[in-house]
Amino acid sequence: MGADSGPGAPAAAPWRKVLYGRQPYPDNYVDRRFLAELRRNVGVQQLRYWSVAREAGLVGQQVSCVAVFVALWSSLDGGALPPAALLWGGLLAALLGYGLHGALGGGTGGRTRWADLQSAAIFLAFTFGFSPVLKTLTESVSTDTVYAMSALMLLAHLLFFPYARPSPPGSLSLNAALFGSVCLASRLPGALHAFAMLTWALLLFALWPCLLQRLRDRAPRAFPWAAALVSLAGVGGLSGLWPGGSVLLLLTLLALTLACPLLLVRLQRHKDNIHGPWDEAEIREDLSRFLD
Amino acid sequence: MVLKIFFPQCCTTADSGLLVGCWIPDQDSAVVLAVVHYPFIPGQVKRYLTEIRSQTDVDLTVLGSWSMPKEGQEGMDSFLKDLSTIFPHSRWLQLSREIGKRGEGSVRDENEKVIIVHYDQRKVMLSQLHPVQEGVSHSKMEQSALRAVFHTVAQSHPLFFIDKYDDGPLKLTHWQSEGREASIIAELVKQGSVPVCKLLTWMLSLWSWLGSIRLLNVPPVRFISSKLSTCVQLGYRTEHLQTVSSTRKATEHMEFMRKANIFVSFLLDMALGLLLIAWLYRENRIGKLASTLVPVADHVAKELRELLEWLMGAPAGLKMNRALDQVLGRFFIYHIHLWISYIHLMSPFIEMILWYVGLSACLGLTFALSVLSDMVALLTFHIYCFYVYGARLYCLKIYGLSSLWRLFRGKKWNVLRQRVDSCSYDMDQLFIGTLLFTILLFLLPTTALYYLVFTLLRLVVVLFQGLIHLAVDLLNSFPLFAMGLRVCRPYRLAEGVKFRVLCEEEGTPLHLMMEINPIKVSAVLQYYRTPTYSCYPRDSWMALCKKLFVGELIYPWKHKTTKTD
Numbered sequence: 001m002g003a004d005s006g007p008g009a010p011a012a013a014p015w016r017k018v019l020y021g022r023q024p025y026p027d028n029y030v031d032r033r034f035l036a037e038l039r040r041n042v043g044v045q046q047l048r049y050w051s052v053a054r055e056a057g058l059v060g061q062q063v064s065c066v067a068v069f070v071a072l073w074s075s076l077d078g079g080a081l082p083p084a085a086l087l088w089g090g091l092l093a094a095l096l097g098y099g100l101h102g103a104l105g106g107g108t109g110g111r112t113r114w115a116d117l118q119s120a121a122i123f124l125a126f127t128f129g130f131s132p133v134l135k136t137l138t139e140s141v142s143t144d145t146v147y148a149m150s151a152l153m154l155l156a157h158l159l160f161f162p163y164a165r166p167s168p169p170g171s172l173s174l175n176a177a178l179f180g181s182v183c184l185a186s187r188l189p190g191a192l193h194a195f196a197m198l199t200w201a202l203l204l205f206a207l208w209p210c211l212l213q214r215l216r217d218r219a220p221r222a223f224p225w226a227a228a229l230v231s232l233a234g235v236g237g238l239s240g241l242w243p244g245g246s247v248l249l250l251l252t253l254l255a256l257t258l259a260c261p262l263l264l265v266r267l268q269r270h271k272d273n274i275h276g277p278w279d280e281a282e283i284r285e286d287l288s289r290f291l292d
Numbered sequence: 293m294v295l296k297i298f299f300p301q302c303c304t305t306a307d308s309g310l311l312v313g314c315w316i317p318d319q320d321s322a323v324v325l326a327v328v329h330y331p332f333i334p335g336q337v338k339r340y341l342t343e344i345r346s347q348t349d350v351d352l353t354v355l356g357s358w359s360m361p362k363e364g365q366e367g368m369d370s371f372l373k374d375l376s377t378i379f380p381h382s383r384w385l386q387l388s389r390e391i392g393k394r395g396e397g398s399v400r401d402e403n404e405k406v407i408i409v410h411y412d413q414r415k416v417m418l419s420q421l422h423p424v425q426e427g428v429s430h431s432k433m434e435q436s437a438l439r440a441v442f443h444t445v446a447q448s449h450p451l452f453f454i455d456k457y458d459d460g461p462l463k464l465t466h467w468q469s470e471g472r473e474a475s476i477i478a479e480l481v482k483q484g485s486v487p488v489c490k491l492l493t494w495m496l497s498l499w500s501w502l503g504s505i506r507l508l509n510v511p512p513v514r515f516i517s518s519k520l521s522t523c524v525q526l527g528y529r530t531e532h533l534q535t536v537s538s539t540r541k542a543t544e545h546m547e548f549m550r551k552a553n554i555f556v557s558f559l560l561d562m563a564l565g566l567l568l569i570a571w572l573y574r575e576n577r578i579g580k581l582a583s584t585l586v587p588v589a590d591h592v593a594k595e596l597r598e599l600l601e602w603l604m605g606a607p608a609g610l611k612m613n614r615a616l617d618q619v620l621g622r623f624f625i626y627h628i629h630l631w632i633s634y635i636h637l638m639s640p641f642i643e644m645i646l647w648y649v650g651l652s653a654c655l656g657l658t659f660a661l662s663v664l665s666d667m668v669a670l671l672t673f674h675i676y677c678f679y680v681y682g683a684r685l686y687c688l689k690i691y692g693l694s695s696l697w698r699l700f701r702g703k704k705w706n707v708l709r710q711r712v713d714s715c716s717y718d719m720d721q722l723f724i725g726t727l728l729f730t731i732l733l734f735l736l737p738t739t740a741l742y743y744l745v746f747t748l749l750r751l752v753v754v755l756f757q758g759l760i761h762l763a764v765d766l767l768n769s770f771p772l773f774a775m776g777l778r779v780c781r782p783y784r785l786a787e788g789v790k791f792r793v794l795c796e797e798e799g800t801p802l803h804l805m806m807e808i809n810p811i812k813v814s815a816v817l818q819y820y821r822t823p824t825y826s827c828y829p830r831d832s833w834m835a836l837c838k839k840l841f842v843g844e845l846i847y848p849w850k851h852k853t854t855k856t857d
Contacts, residue, residue, distance in 0.1 A: 119720050126724055130731065133615075137734040140611030171702025171717060178726040179700075206719055 039275045047268055052261035054224055058163055060253045061212070061227040064234025066154050067249055069204050071237030073184050076193055083196040090199045097203075097211050104218045123202060131195040138186040146183050153180030157205070166209035177205040294405045296321040297385065298441055298806075300413040303327050303358070304389070306465035310337065310375065311355040311385060314448075316440045322385065323444050325413075325451055326466040327358050334378045340462055347450045356385025406801035410794065413467035415783040415808055416445045417452075420545045422787055422811050422819060438789060492537035496530060503530075520669075525662040525764065529655070532558065532822075549820055552773040557822070561656035561767055568653050568660055578650045582643035589635045589671060593628050596674075600624050603745065612738045620742055624678060631674040658764045665760040672753045679750035680845065686743040687843030689732055696729035747840065771820035775813075782810035 012024055015031050075081040098116075102108075138146050157177040162170040181201035185194040216223045231253050239246035298321065309329040315322050328337055341352050357375055376384045387408075421442050452468045508514075517523040532554045572578045604621035606612070653660035669676075698704060699722070704715035717725070777784050786808045794803040811819075839846050 122720060123723060126727065130727060133731060134727075136613065136615055137731065140613060141734075168716060169719065169722070171722060172700065174722050175700045175702075175726045175729075178723065179730055182727065182730045202723065206723065 035276075037276050041271055041273050042275045044268070044271055044273065047265050049261055049265050052264055053257055056257050056261050057224055057227040057231075058166075058212070060256045061230045062158060062161055062163075063252065063256070064231040064249065065204055065208065066158065067234035067238050068230070069181070069201065070154075071234070071241055072200055073188075073197060074241045076197060077188055079189075083190070083192045086196040087192075087199065090196065090203055094203060094207070097207060101211055101214055104214050106214055106218055124199075127198045127202075128195055131191045131198070134182060134186055134198075135188070135191050135194045136186070138183060143187070146187060150180040150183045153177065153183070165213065167213035169206060169209060174206060177201065181205070294320065294407055296437070297387075297406065297408045298323045299387070299408055299410055300324060300326075300467065301410050302413055302467045303465050304410070306358065306360065307362075308359045309357070309465075310379075311358050311387065312341065312352060312451075312464075313355045314350055314352060314444050315355070315383075316437060316444070321437055321441070322355055323441050324355060325352070325445065325448050326464045329463040329465065332462055334375075336462060338379075344448075344451050348447050350444055350447050352448070352451070354379040354381065356381075356383075356387065359386070359388040361389065407804060408801050409791070409804045409806050411441075411806040412783075412808075413445065416442060416806075417449070417467070418781075419783050419786045419808055422785060422815065424545055424819070442786075489537045492533065496534050496537065499530060521662040521665050521761065521764075522659070525658055528768065529558075529659075549771070549774055550822065553771040553820060553822055556773040556776075557767065557770065558656070560772060561658055562654070564657035564767075565653045565655060565660060568657060569650070572650050572653070578647055579643060582646040585642055585646070586635060586639045590632065593632045593635075596628055597625060599745065600628075603742065607741065610737065610741065612741065613735055616735055616738045620738070624681075627674060627677065658767045661760050661764045661767075665757050665764075668753065668757060668760075675746070675749050675753055679746045682739075682743040682746040683843050683845050686739050689736060689739050690843050693729070693732050693736070696725050696732065699725040700729055743843065769822045771816065771822065774816050774820035778810060778813065778816050783808045785811050785816065787811040787815065 015023060015025050015029060017030075019027070072081070072086070076083065076086065153176045157173045157180065160170055160173040160176065162168075162173065178201060181198060185197040185201070188194050188197060212223070212226065215226055235246050235250050235253070238249050303324065303326070306327045307329050309327045310332070311324050312326045312328055313322055313324040337354070341354070344350075345352050419442065421439055451464075452466050502508075536551050536554050536558070572581075600621050603612075604617050649663055650660075652663060695705070698712060699717065702714060702717065703712050705711075706713040774785070788809045790807045790809050792805040792807060794805050796802055836846065
């Protein structure tokens with residue numbers, strides 16, 4: 001404890017920072033090199049405002065995705081949109097997206113076209129087969145409960161979404177979104193409506209993030225434009241349903257994309273992390289060479 | 293060291309003579325078994341004692357002398373003192389009766405404290421100390437003094453054969469010296485029981501041979517016969533009869549008690565069964581019973597159908613999924629329809645079957661109760677079927693839901709480590725899994741309600757059957773003979789002894805009266821319960837509730853065979 005050169009200190013040999021050797025100093029003695037290895041804010045990156053704003057665009061984009069979905073549902077429910085048209089639109093969008101995904105390159109991730117076709121066939125067959133059952137699922141549940149459940153589920157989807165890396169979809173977020181969409185779809189008037197709704201839910205919540213990830217990786221310039229497009233679609237779709245809501249959505253988007261990054265950058269300068277040899281060891285070596 | 297002398301009460305008024313008995317060396321006690329009177333020839337006494345010693349396991353010796361002062365026999369004392377030189381001994385007791393006083397004094401060579409314990413010889417001979425230790429008669433080391441005393445008296449049975457009417461060379465005084473106890477009826481029964489037992493054993497071996505032929509041991513037949521309580525009861529009664537009718541005489545106490553218990557309960561069973569038959573067949577009650585059976589079955593089916601229709605509507609205001617509701621309801625109603633057709637098909641034969649089945653009650657009331665239980669099981673077979681369907685459906689649903697809930701959260705059950713791990717699922721799996729989860733979740737209330745209703749019905753039936761089995765088990769295993777013995781002759785079943793102080797004075801030894809303490813009634817049940825199959829609840833309440841919640845099929849009564857011995 002404390003500095004050296006107390007009166008009558010032996011000072012036979014210089015103090016070494018080891019415990020395995022007997023030294024004439026007490027065990028809790030340190031010399032003036034105390035806390036010399038302290039480092040402050042070692043790994044902190046200096047964030048720049050516009051890059052943060054770009055990344056925050058993903059969050060805003062996801063919120064508007066949900067808004068688009070809700071808008072589609074309400075138009076289907078109100079009868080403004082015939083389900084057949086929605087189905088064809090979905091098919092077209094899927095084909096476009098698939099083409100874009102392939103065109104952007106970056107490998108197929110080991111899946112052949114045949115496997116993709118199989119997956120698509122399974123989805124369609126399953127959903128089509130179960131849509132009459134799905135339609136009658138919430139007959140006995142009151143409307144308020146259904147709306148509350150769906151809202152809760154979509155909120156959970158937003159909260160648990162893997163914003164860092166959307167491509168392998170997070171289980172909980174995807175499942176919550178699908179659950180909410182099934183609840184909403186079961187309120188629609190017909191089996192075909194339910195089928196159309198579920199197809200669009202799959203497109204929006206499962207397949208669109210994959211495309212977005214690829215865009216982010218391969219065409220970083222185009223990514224903000226895609227996000228902006230979706231946000232606009234969300235605001236526009238919601239305005240048809242509830243104008244107040246679309247204004248609210250716009251404000252939220254602005255706050256998310258512009259205000260929150262500003263706050264983050266401003267607060268960065270208050271960061272004060274200390275590092276030193278007392279931190280937990282991080283193994284930076286690649287240990288996979290031991291697995292053989 | 294205190295010397296304890298166990299002195300039989302019947303000998304306190306005996307004439308002077310020699311004390312014959314047994315030393316228990318470790319506990320420093322002596323048991324006096326009889327008094328040999330004057331006149332006697334010492335050589336004959338020694339010969340007699342050797343003979344008895346070879347017949348029993350008891351180490352009989354001459355313990356000392358007993359003097360009862362009378363007029364005209366003043367020289368007796370010195371004569372008896374001289375006897376100590378004739379008979380080999382390590383210690384010599386001299387007991388004398390003092391007229392006018394209640395107790396006796398004793399003159400001893402060394403100055404020791406002496407306690408004289410008076411005991412009723414007949415009672416001690418007939419009694420059995422509990423807990424019964426059999427087969428340890430050789431290791432007298434481990435026996436307590438009391439046990440040794442009881443054992444010695446019981447084993448010296450041949451010593452008590454000579455009574456005062458015998459013209460032998462020796463005159464003894466013991467509990468039977470006034471005349472040996474015997475009864476003609478007991479002797480006749482003993483003589484007559486041997487051929488009867490032989491006949492019974494032969495018949496039983498024929499019956500067991502019948503039961504073991506290949507045709508009847510085919511697995512389906514064996515499975516059914518293990519489920520029908522009638523067959524189980526038949527098996528147990530056969531076993532009991534085999535125990536009772538074995539011609540080997542029961543040497544040990546427990547074996548004897550078990551035989552007696554089984555015999556008495558069998559008699560009671562048959563008597564009750566015959567009473568039941570007399571009641572049933574008088575005024576053709578059984579015919580009336582048969583003719584009400586079909587309408588009762590019809591009524592039950594009608595009630596069930598109404599119940600199902602109530603479930604198919606909106607029961608208790610609960611909202612069910614209409615489509616599933618209709619499917620399940622129609623399925624069960626069709627089942628009921630099949631069952632009723634079957635009952636109507638059987639209705640002409642029911643009266644005849646019932647008449648013959650009722651006759652089987654002559655084998656005992658337990659048999660009649662088992663038949664009743666089986667009939668109830670057969671008549672409510674459709675309830676059992678419904679319960680199984682409902683439970684299986686519910687169980688599947690719960691299982692699927694729990695697995696899909698784990699998928700919902702992105703986790704998986706690791707079978708190797710028996711824990712829940714995270715797992716990265718494919719898109720296909722996630723999609724289909726979520727869809728199925730939603731469907732199962734919303735269909736849960738409907739299935740749960742059907743399951744609940746049918747489980748309750750099944751539990752009612754099971755409860756009724758359980759009560760019947762309990763009654764059968766009670767009749768089978770209750771130790772009537774032991775209970776009767778405890779009530780009428782309590783000294784036969786002893787738990788211990790009580791001592792009463794007879795005379796406590798300075799200078800004379802302590803006199804105690806030993807009285808037998810019979811065992812408690814609950815101990816009678818504990819020791820002498822016939823081992824038989826008994827119905828115990830298989831699971832505790834918590835485990836049962838958990839099983840009901842998950843939808844596992846419950847078989848609440850477990851037929852446990854308690855084969856102790």
